[in-house]
Amino acid sequence: MGTVLRNPKVWLFGVCLLPLLRLIVLGGSGGLGANPIEFITRSTGTWTLVGLMVTLSVTPLRRLTGRADLIRYRRMLGLFSFFYVCLHFITYIWLDQFFDPAAIAKDIVKRPFITVGFTAFVLLIPLAATSTHAMMRRLGRRWLQLHRLVYAIALLGVVHYLWLVKKDLTDPLIYGGVLVLLLALRLSWVVGRLQAARIRFALAG
Amino acid sequence: MLILKPHDIPSSEITPPEIYRERRQFMQGMGVLAAGAAFGAIPDAHAGTKLDGVRASDYTVAEDKTSYKDVTTYNNFYEFGTGKSDPAENAGSLRARPWTVAVEGAVKQAKTWDIDALLKLAPLEERVYRMRCVEGWSMVIPWVGFPLAELLRRAEPTGNAKYVEFVTLNDPKQMPGQRSRVLDWPYVEGLRLDEAMHPLTLLAVGLYGEVLPNQNGAPIRLVVPWKYGFKSAKSIVKIRLVEKPPLTAWMKAAPAEYGFYSNVNPQVDHPRWSQAKERRIGEFFKRDTLMFNGYGNQVAQLYRGMDLQRFF
Numbered sequence A: 001m002g003t004v005l006r007n008p009k010v011w012l013f014g015v016c017l018l019p020l021l022r023l024i025v026l027g028g029s030g031g032l033g034a035n036p037i038e039f040i041t042r043s044t045g046t047w048t049l050v051g052l053m054v055t056l057s058v059t060p061l062r063r064l065t066g067r068a069d070l071i072r073y074r075r076m077l078g079l080f081s082f083f084y085v086c087l088h089f090i091t092y093i094w095l096d097q098f099f100d101p102a103a104i105a106k107d108i109v110k111r112p113f114i115t116v117g118f119t120a121f122v123l124l125i126p127l128a129a130t131s132t133h134a135m136m137r138r139l140g141r142r143w144l145q146l147h148r149l150v151y152a153i154a155l156l157g158v159v160h161y162l163w164l165v166k167k168d169l170t171d172p173l174i175y176g177g178v179l180v181l182l183l184a185l186r187l188s189w190v191v192g193r194l195q196a197a198r199i200r201f202a203l204a205g
Numbered sequence B: 001m002l003i004l005k006p007h008d009i010p011s012s013e014i015t016p017p018e019i020y021r022e023r024r025q026f027m028q029g030m031g032v033l034a035a036g037a038a039f040g041a042i043p044d045a046h047a048g049t050k051l052d053g054v055r056a057s058d059y060t061v062a063e064d065k066t067s068y069k070d071v072t073t074y075n076n077f078y079e080f081g082t083g084k085s086d087p088a089e090n091a092g093s094l095r096a097r098p099w100t101v102a103v104e105g106a107v108k109q110a111k112t113w114d115i116d117a118l119l120k121l122a123p124l125e126e127r128v129y130r131m132r133c134v135e136g137w138s139m140v141i142p143w144v145g146f147p148l149a150e151l152l153r154r155a156e157p158t159g160n161a162k163y164v165e166f167v168t169l170n171d172p173k174q175m176p177g178q179r180s181r182v183l184d185w186p187y188v189e190g191l192r193l194d195e196a197m198h199p200l201t202l203l204a205v206g207l208y209g210e211v212l213p214n215q216n217g218a219p220i221r222l223v224v225p226w227k228y229g230f231k232s233a234k235s236i237v238k239i240r241l242v243e244k245p246p247l248t249a250w251m252k253a254a255p256a257e258y259g260f261y262s263n264v265n266p267q268v269d270h271p272r273w274s275q276a277k278e279r280r281i282g283e284f285f286k287r288d289t290l291m292f293n294g295y296g297n298q299v300a301q302l303y304r305g306m307d308l309q310r311f312f
Helices: A002-006 A008-028 A036-056 A058-065 A068-096 A101-110 A112-129 A133-139 A141-147 A149-164 A170-184 A188-204 B017-039 B068-073 B086-093 B115-119 B148-155 B193-197 B249-253 B296-303
Strands: B100-105 B111-114 B125-132 B137-147 B163-168 B188-192 B202-207 B221-223 B236-242 B277-280
Touching: A002 A008, A008 A036, A008 A068, A036 A058, A036 A068, A036 A149, A036 A170, A058 A068, A058 A188, A068 A112, A101 A112, A112 A141, A112 A149, A133 A141, A141 A149, A149 A170, B068 B137, B068 B202, B100 B115, B100 B148, B111 B115, B111 B148, B115 B202, B125 B221, B137 B148, B148 B193, B148 B202, B148 B236, B163 B193, B188 B193, B193 B296
Parallel strands: B100 B236, B137 B277
Antiparallel strands: B100 B111, B125 B137, B137 B202, B163 B188, B163 B236, B202 B221
């Protein structure tokens, strides 16, 4: 038991379950407000975006801190993003569309914000499917190329949010800003600068 | 060991809410007498105060009413923030008394009405209306008010009066949401004169038999049940009769998405989402949205011959 609790992955797993736990507790206590289905849709969508942003921050954080072992948590973070997008998608097809395939197909084709959201969801599926060590070995270099899709997926996710909002763009623009920052931190020029700064800092310390 | 600590106040000493309310009303009644003696006016009427002499109306749908809690905690009122719970949380800063409403423009009898005079202008009626938000959710709300036509008739519109413009209070001190430029304040809405004169068009001063809560548009708001909710301007300070269609706040903000008419119409989608169905607050399954929100028998003739795809 002690060794289990000392494993940060166990703690991270628990933390990642908190948004789901919150929904269950609120649902049980009537705390989801006047429009519970909208609440659940919004909440699972929000945590998908947060999950993607946190996943995308692992690499810049590794470079900033020099802690290469952070990579060990990236797969779990990515899979939890996929978990929440699945809940988001199920909420949509079940509680919003009630499994009406014609209505869903029409919605996906006709509503740009659903088109991009659905695209992002579909693109995440191969990433989740190839997240195992065995798949990494099998795909080799191509694994990295495939998983670069996550940049496009995050972008589509932000656009999905931006296009569904009626008027107040503040929240989607905040996600957009964070994403731009996380992508900028990957530019080779920025990476070089950061690494130089870190080495200088380490030498001075 | 379990030690039960006695409660500080025995439950027998706690005043039941009905009696407590009665006492408050009695004291308010005393206040009315005192104030009435002093300057012949009715003092503050707060949300939750029962409105007297409210008649039932035939304009009532026989559908389950949305709970008071949902009606007063889940709505749009961007003057207090863009979230659905923001109005209930932030509308405490609105001072609904004293309040005046100016009726002006193309009228013979321009007048600035005091809210208390408006409350006595016509008999108050309770009307249970469907309310359909453009976002795809709906409610059934028992409003208290009187037909807008009663007020407009007294203003005697001239031949130039073709449209009616409604202006909401513009005061960022009272309405914190106005510090953000999410809309071009003040909130402006408009109706064609015949729509405004229609017997269904209500000036509401209450809901559930009580004075209108701030977050629902106190002290006086419009209710046009066959149009999307945003057409029903809240906390109105000015009603102008004009010759040209007013440029409404939402038309300014997104002209491709919000038209002047904004009649509830399941066949005309919002450019970004479908309007065919709606989620009635409190219900699990979505229901079909009705043409003119189910008020077609009363209002369809207003739009005879019009292309409702074009005049959305």
